[in-house]
Amino acid sequence: MLLQAAADQWKVPVADVTVSNGIITHAASKRTTSYGKVAAAAAKVTPPDPKTITLKDPKSWKVAGKPMKRLDTADKTVGKIMTPLKQVKTVGVNDTIGPLLMDELQFVGEQLKVKREAEVFVIDPKANFKIAYQFWTSRGFAILDVNYSGSIGFGREYRDRLKGRWGIVDVQDCIAGALSMGTQELADPARLAIRGGSAGGFTTLAALTSSDVFGAGISLFGIADLEALAKDSHKFEARYMDSLVGPYPEERARYLERSPINHLDRLSAPILLLQGTEDTVVPPQQAEMLADAARRKGLPVALIMFEGEGHGFRRGETIKASIEAQIYFLSRIFGFEPADRVSSIPIDVAT
Secondary structure: OOHHHHHHHHHHHHHEEEEEEEEEEEEOOOOOEHHHHHHHHHHHOOOOOOOOOOOOOOOHOOEOOOEOOOOOOOOOEEEEEEEEEEEEEEEEEOOOOOOOOHHEEEOOOOEEEEEEOOOEEHHHHHHHHHHHHOOOHHHOOOOOOOOOOOOOOHEEEHHHHHOOOOOOOOHHHHHHHHHHHHHHHOOOOOOOEEEEEHHHHHHHHHHOOOOOOOOOOEEOOOOOOOOHHHHOOHHHHOOOOHHOOOOOOOOOOHHHOOHHHHHHHHOOOOOEEEEEOOOOOOOOOHHHHHHHHHHHOOOOEEEEEEEOOOOOOOHHHHHHHHHHHHHHHHHHOOOOOOOOOOOOOOOOOOO
């Protein structure tokens, strides 16, 4: 809707409007704008009817992430679902499928798909569209996806900023981004939450133990102990952190200082911990230690252990349960009623 809002403002076809690195551009007139400047107008744009969604060129259609070689084949396989070809649609950057309902979500392997009536929407990986984000924004959440220092796509110098500084610059960038959203009134500064999984969970935990900016945190199998990770990483990433933190054990002091597990007394906000019982990268006891620390500080905390899950959730029922848990947790912490009927989870609150 951001592109549509910009197109309406400039009175040009939305197809002529492009976006790159957060800058919306109309090449013919050389006009540019940013997300923030059109956000208010975008919120008022009426989404198109999902049944009349504009599709990308059929030559770029993909099913289950793979190019479709023939467009005249009667049926195509989408994961485990056999779907008539005419009912398969790809969603691109200019498209919307409207608010997503829990019952419409289908998890096939690690892929998230939406089935609406007889239609299955398949996401074109080349498009700048993330269905998981629309799930949240359609429920009133603003999402800031931070390309913090070290992210690819912004040049070598930016990529190298993370070297030796993991746990510092990534955390600083996330905090600065959140504060900026509050300052620009694109988010409620009193209801900022930070969420991440694995390495993103590390950044989440580091932010919660080094600042008081966030009103809640969600860690999905987040890394809390860098030293343990350095000792037990699988062969493929055995020396990965030498560049991110420093050579181990020579820089052991740095590993200890950057590990959230060693600063639990600084935990600053209610936290939801989602963890697999078979996780060999982040042992479940780390999540238990985090939960205990929150209880000691009198902070609301919820810890959910998913039986049989490892580092990264694989089962569809687990992924759905974890999303519902996040919605319920945030609704209780920030005081709102969820748009969906979600199951409650136990939240420990000091009395």
